[in-house]
Amino acid sequence: MKKILIxxxxxxxxxxxxxxxxxxDREEWDITIVDKNKTHYYQPGFLFIPFGIYNKHDVIKPKxxxxxAGVNIIYSDVDKIVGEExxxxxxxxxxxxxxxxxxxxxxxxxxxxxxxxxxxLWHKEIFDFYTVEGAVALREYFxxxxxxxxxxxIAELPFKCPVAPxxxxxxxxxxxxxxxxxxxxxxxxxxxxxxxxxxxxxxxxLGELLIEKNIKVIPDFYxxxxxxxxxxxxxxxxxxxxxxxLTIVPVNKGDDMIERSGMGDDLNFVPTDKYTLRSEKFExxxxxxxxxxxxxxxxxxxxxxxxEILFENLLCAMKGRELRAKFDGHANCYIETGFGKGSLIDFxxxxxxxxxxxxxxxxxxxxxxxxxxFNHYGKVIFRWIYWHMLLKGKELPVDNHMTMAGKKSx
Amino acid sequence: MAQKTIAGVNLxxxxxxxxxxxxxxxxxxxxxxxxxxxxxxxxxxxxxxxFIRENAEAGLTIRKIGKSGIVDxxxxxxxxxxxxxxxxxxIAGIKKPASCV
Numbered sequence: 314m315k316k317i318l319i320x321x322x323x324x325x326x327x328x329x330x331x332x333x334x335x336x337x338d339r340e341e342w343d344i345t346i347v348d349k350n351k352t353h354y355y356q357p358g359f360l361f362i363p364f365g366i367y368n369k370h371d372v373i374k375p376k377x378x379x380x381x382a383g384v385n386i387i388y389s390d391v392d393k394i395v396g397e398e399x400x401x402x403x404x405x406x407x408x409x410x411x412x413x414x415x416x417x418x419x420x421x422x423x424x425x426x427x428x429x430x431x432x433x434l435w436h437k438e439i440f441d442f443y444t445v446e447g448a449v450a451l452r453e454y455f456x457x458x459x460x461x462x463x464x465x466x467i468a469e470l471p472f473k474c475p476v477a478p479x480x481x482x483x484x485x486x487x488x489x490x491x492x493x494x495x496x497x498x499x500x501x502x503x504x505x506x507x508x509x510x511x512x513x514x515x516x517x518x519l520g521e522l523l524i525e526k527n528i529k530v531i532p533d534f535y536x537x538x539x540x541x542x543x544x545x546x547x548x549x550x551x552x553x554x555x556x557x558x559l560t561i562v563p564v565n566k567g568d569d570m571i572e573r574s575g576m577g578d579d580l581n582f583v584p585t586d587k588y589t590l591r592s593e594k595f596e597x598x599x600x601x602x603x604x605x606x607x608x609x610x611x612x613x614x615x616x617x618x619x620x621e622i623l624f625e626n627l628l629c630a631m632k633g634r635e636l637r638a639k640f641d642g643h644a645n646c647y648i649e650t651g652f653g654k655g656s657l658i659d660f661x662x663x664x665x666x667x668x669x670x671x672x673x674x675x676x677x678x679x680x681x682x683x684x685x686x687f688n689h690y691g692k693v694i695f696r697w698i699y700w701h702m703l704l705k706g707k708e709l710p711v712d713n714h715m716t717m718a719g720k721k722s723x
Numbered sequence: 724m725a726q727k728t729i730a731g732v733n734l735x736x737x738x739x740x741x742x743x744x745x746x747x748x749x750x751x752x753x754x755x756x757x758x759x760x761x762x763x764x765x766x767x768x769x770x771x772x773x774f775i776r777e778n779a780e781a782g783l784t785i786r787k788i789g790k791s792g793i794v795d796x797x798x799x800x801x802x803x804x805x806x807x808x809x810x811x812x813x814i815a816g817i818k819k820p821a822s823c824v
Contacts, residue, residue: 579786
């Protein structure tokens with residue numbers, strides 16, 4: 314019996330388990346998936362918790378519900394991967410051998426990387442919304458907040474879901490407007506990037522939206538530390554920004570296990586061929602999603618598109634053939650812009666987000682780089698698609714490769 | 724793309740002044756670009772610039788330079804005030820670093 318081992322039962326690992334079990338003969342291939350947690354989080358939903366739109370129960374389900382019959386699931390922390398010997402050692406010493414390994418251990422926030430961040434104000438007046446605990450604590454804070462300086466800060470690149478902090482400030486604008494205290498709240502968006510987003514055309518569109526909503530942007534701010542006494546953030550070049558409440562995207566890092574395995578870069582992301590999705594170090598190891606260092610967004614949509622490519626290439630590798638499929642870095646992100654509207658961007662390694670329609674040229678129904686009600690419905694309905702179709706590896710009616718159809722070049 | 728004469732050499736540069744072809748870079752060119760940024764290059768600057776040129780392909784971040792063993796992040800800001808990664812990349816003759824999120 315040959316063995317496929319998947320580390321991580323998040324979005325990527327779960328999709329792969331479903332695809333592979335369906336495709337491979339059970340007499341021939343044994344499939345095992347390992348994860349340290351039993352809870353599957355619908356992470357795009359975290360953003361809505363601080364504003365009371367979702368609650369905790371809307372975003373959690375048992376991981377086991379999404380792993381198909383015929384796949385072994387082990388709940389355990391991983392000590393390390395020993396790629397030279399084709400084995401993984403679990404916490405406690407149990408050894409799992411593999412013929413092929415898929416690393417899908419994602420990215421986590423690590424507030425301890427920024428001095429002063431995880432100290433006395435943590436989850437009291439300083440919050441992240443990339444954990445369910447942070448998002449829930451922030452909701453409780455916002456419920457009775459009287460207003461003041463709200464500072465949204467990004468600590469380091471890359472980070473998971475690069476549009477989330479923008480969506481956060483748009484939704485905050487709506488939330489405090491409806492609470493009747495928007496005139497008492499000033500919102501500042503602080504980023505290490507030179508503008509609202511990385512790519513020029515989207516930056517212009519989103520930048521204009523920020524101005525329209527009276528949200529101040531402070532670009533090129535690279536945070537060094539947080540001063541809990543004076544309540545301010547300080548950059549490496551000595552700029553200071555005071556806050557009453559700080560919401561932050563802490564430094565993102567790959568799993569500690571990657572570091573223990575000696576397989577990561579300086580942020581524990583695994584060096585990966587950006588086209589084939591194979592590890593640069595081991596021929597029988599593939600890396601899916603946020604855990605890799607490929608130069609595209611760390612996001613569920615990317616994982617979903619990449620899973621198809623990885624699946625095809627894994628089949629090639631099993632037969633000892635050249636890897637045939639090439640990933641193009643396709644990302645597709647809904648951007649909540651507040652007041653029941655949303656925008657949408659679709660891009661890849663080489664093409665920046667452009668205006669147009671998606672997925673059908675001229676028809677849509679979604680508008681690229683437009684601010685529409687329909688885009689918002691796309692985001693709302695996506696939660697259902699995620700639980701019922703995406704995780705189970707079912708075909709969605711969109712292309713894995715980005716297409717220029719429906720896009721307008723500038 | 725535009726043409727620009729730097730240190731007596733006619734070069735192709737981007738709208739923001741980044742060299743189109745990193746292989747044409749010389750220390751003289753670096754000094755002249757630095758002068759436009761009001762920076763007088765020292766040996767320490769050149770150590771950082773060489774690190775940047777050697778690691779340009781793999782992609783650079785401020786954090787990575789802070790871990791280079793040459794300067795820490797604060798020191799990097801001290802050498803190239805304002806936008807250290809952008810300014811040092813321009814002086815090092817490599818393309819403008821793109822954030823790929």
